[in-house]
Each structure stands twice: as C-alpha cells, then as structure tokens.
Amino acid sequence: MSNIVLQFSKNDLSKVKDYYEKYITKVPPNSLFLAKINNTTVTAYKTGKVMFQGDQAQQEAKKWDAKAKGNSSGKGSKVSVNDHDYQPPETLFTHGHIGTDEAGTGDYFGPITVSAVYVPEDKISMLKEMGITDSKTLTDDNIARLAKEIVRENIPYTLLTLDNTKYNKLQKKGWNQGKMKAMLHQHAIQKLWTKIDRIPIHGILIDQFCQPSSFLKHIGQEGLKLEKDTFFMTKAESYSTSVAAASIIARAKFVKEMDRISSQYGFTIPKGASSKVDEAAAYIIKKNGLESLSQVAKTHFANTEKAMRYLKK
Numbered sequence: 001m002s003n004i005v006l007q008f009s010k011n012d013l014s015k016v017k018d019y020y021e022k023y024i025t026k027v028p029p030n031s032l033f034l035a036k037i038n039n040t041t042v043t044a045y046k047t048g049k050v051m052f053q054g055d056q057a058q059q060e061a062k063k064w065d066a067k068a069k070g071n072s073s074g075k076g077s078k079v080s081v082n083d084h085d086y087q088p089p090e091t092l093f094t095h096g097h098i099g100t101d102e103a104g105t106g107d108y109f110g111p112i113t114v115s116a117v118y119v120p121e122d123k124i125s126m127l128k129e130m131g132i133t134d135s136k137t138l139t140d141d142n143i144a145r146l147a148k149e150i151v152r153e154n155i156p157y158t159l160l161t162l163d164n165t166k167y168n169k170l171q172k173k174g175w176n177q178g179k180m181k182a183m184l185h186q187h188a189i190q191k192l193w194t195k196i197d198r199i200p201i202h203g204i205l206i207d208q209f210c211q212p213s214s215f216l217k218h219i220g221q222e223g224l225k226l227e228k229d230t231f232f233m234t235k236a237e238s239y240s241t242s243v244a245a246a247s248i249i250a251r252a253k254f255v256k257e258m259d260r261i262s263s264q265y266g267f268t269i270p271k272g273a274s275s276k277v278d279e280a281a282a283y284i285i286k287k288n289g290l291e292s293l294s295q296v297a298k299t300h301f302a303n304t305e306k307a308m309r310y311l312k313k
Contacts, residue, residue: 004052004061006068013048016064020044086212088205088231092240095202096120098192099242100185102209103135103254105177108273108281108303109296110258111164112180115249116188117150117157118196119242126153132244134237135251147252150245157249158192160184161257168294178210182218189227203229207236207243261296269296273303281307 008016013032020042023035032044040054050068052061102114119127132150135143150157162170162184170180185206193201204227206215212232219226236243262269265284270276281303284292290308293299 004057006050006052006061006064008048008050008064008068010048012067013044013050015067016044016050086231088203088233088236088240092203092205092231094121094124096124097202097240097242098189098204099207099236099240099244099246100188100205101135101207101237101243101247101250102181102184103247103250104257105181105209106273107254107258107271108277108298108301109261109269109271110254112162112167112177112184113159113250113253113257114162114181114184114188115157115159115246115253116185116192117155117242117245117249118192118201119155119245123153123155124241127155127241127245132241132248134235134244135247136237138248138251140255143248143252143255146248150249155245156192156196157246158188158195159249159253160188160191161253164296164298165294168299171298171300178214179218179221181209182215183222183224185215186219186224186226189230190224193227201229203231205231205233205236205240205243207247208232208234264296273301275306278303278306278310282310286311 017033020033020035020037023037023042024033025036026034028034028043030045032046033042034044035042038054038056038060040052040056040060042050042052042060044050050064052058054060096119098116098118100114100116102112104110104112127150130146130149131142132146138146162180167180171177189204189206210218215232216226233239237247238244258269258271265287267280267283270280281293281297284296285307293304297304
C-alpha cells in the first residue's frame with residue numbers, strides 16, 4: 001500500500017478540499033477532512049499536508065503534483081504528520097529491520113509480554129514459508145511450535161515480561177497501560193540493537209498501539225529517545241515478517257505464563273476479559289483472598305469489581 005504526502009499552500013489546500021467535498025466521510029482530530037475515493041484515503045491537515053493512502057494513492061496524488069510544493073511523494077515514502085506520525089516505507093518490508101509487538105494487554109489475567117525481533121534480509125522468505133504470520137490467526141500450539149523454530153534458526157530477538165505484581169504497582173504509581181507498553185517496546189528495541197552490535201539496519205517498526213506523539217511523550221518522561229528511522233504502523237504484523245515473528249514470540253511467552261498460572265491454581269485460567277474471567281477471579285478471591293489477584297491479574301480492570309459482585313450473590 002502506498003503512502004504519499006504532498007504539501008500545499010493555504011490557497012491550494014482550499015482547492016483540494018473543494019475537490020474532495022462530496023467524498024468526505026469524517027473529520028478526524030487535528031485534520032481538515034478525510035475523504036475516500038478510488039480505493040484511496042485522502043487525509044488533509046491544517047498544516048497544509050495531504051496524505052494519500054491506498055492502492056491508487058500514486059495516481060490520486062499525481063493529480064496535484066503541479067500545485068504541491070516540496071512534496072514527499074514516492075511509493076512508501078516516510079510520512080510525517082505534525083512531526084509525530086511515522087509510516088514505514090514499503091522497502092522496509094523486504095530488507096532487514098527490527099520489529100516489535102506485544103501480547104496480554106487486553107487480558108485480565110497474565111502479564112504483558114513484548115518482543116523485538118531482527119530478521120535479516122536473507123531470512124525473510126524462509127520465515128514466511130515457515131508460516132510466520134500474525135499470531136492472532138494461529139492456535140496456541142502453532143504459536144509455541146513457531147516460536148521454537150524462530151529460536152532454532154538463530155533469529156536475534158529480545159523478550160520482556162511485565163509481571164502482574166509490577167504492573168499493578170506501576171498502575172497505582174500513575175502509569176497507564178500505554179506508557180507501560182511504550183517503555184517495554186523501547187527497552188526491547190534498545191536491548192536487541194545492543195545484542196546485534198548496532199549493525200546497520202533499514203529501520204525499526206513498532207506495531208502501533210497509540211499515537212506516535214504519545215509514544216514519544218511516554219518514553220521522554222523516563223529519559224528515553226526514539227531511535228533513528230523508527231516507524232509506526234497499525235496491523236504491522238500483516239506486512240512485516242519481523243513484527244510477525246515478534247508477535248509470535250511475545251504470544252508464546254504469554255501463553256506459557258497463563259499455563260503456569262493455571263497450574264498454580266489447579267484450573268484453566270481463561271484468557272481475555274469475558275464473564276468467564278469474572279467467575280475465575282471470583283473463585284480465586286474466595287479461595288485465596290483479594291490480595292492474591294495482584295500477583296496474577298491486572299486489578300484495575302473492571303473484572304475485579306464484577307468478580308466481587310459474583311461473591312455477593
């Protein structure tokens with residue numbers, strides 16, 4: 001998918017808006033409009049930047065080449081919106097780069113796990129053929145098998161686990177989950193790049209879970225800085241083998257931890273945050289006390305209150 005950004009003067013930006021008036025579907029925050037036409041999403045910003053995304057992005061953007069100034073057109077070019085939004089170039093996906101992803105963030109029970117993986121260019125095809133893809137499309141058994149295959153192939157990676165006890169302490173300290181994830185991703189990246197002796201790479205791709213500006217704010221509060229050529233992309237595991245591998249390693253660790261917790265309590269602890277989770281939490285509270293939850297669950301989730309209601313029935 002192409003990502004192209006053109007810069008317009010205020011007068012020409014007005015002409016662009018008039019042209020797409022009937023195709024406007026909404027007005028996202030900090031933007032002038034978002035329109036959809038010819039399999040292309042056109043997003044205009046008050047700064048004068050207009051971003052074209054989609055299969056026909058190049059063709060749509062070409063309509064405005066004459067009026068655009070200092071444009072950054074070109075298939076897969078780096079896109080900057082308000083200096084904080086970073087889209088990866090398509091060339092990144094076929095070259096060696098670091099990718100990161102996490103698991104466990106929406107689950108009441110279990111830790112948050114984050115992995116960073118560096119897949120060299122000569123290993124990308126092999127991992128694809130192996131079946132390395134988005135972990136959400138795989139069974140737990142396949143995830144465990146593929147994680148072992150990645151390790152067996154000596155693919156460089158780092159894996160960080162934020163256990164529930166530390167998670168709950170940080171949450172009470174004022175950290176939201178976004179900050180926790182940002183710090184985990186950034187530390188995983190830094191540890192991995194050190195592990196591979198900071199060899200030249202084509203970039204770093206983070207599976208986007210918040211606005212890049214928020215990510216920068218979170219890590220900046222703790223004295224960290226974004227590495228050069230770091231990009232953000234939603235559903236990055238569908239495009240990047242590095243991110244897909246990271247999603248598998250992170251998920252495999254999360255599943256392993258959930259199995260450990262299940263063994264500890266003598267019954268299968270459900271994943272997610274459903275009513276079954278509420279019932280499981282209520283059972284643990286009844287058998288071991290409310291304080292025991294802080295060791296195995298994200299206690300600020302609404303499931304804790306729901307579990308308490310179960311006990312009062």
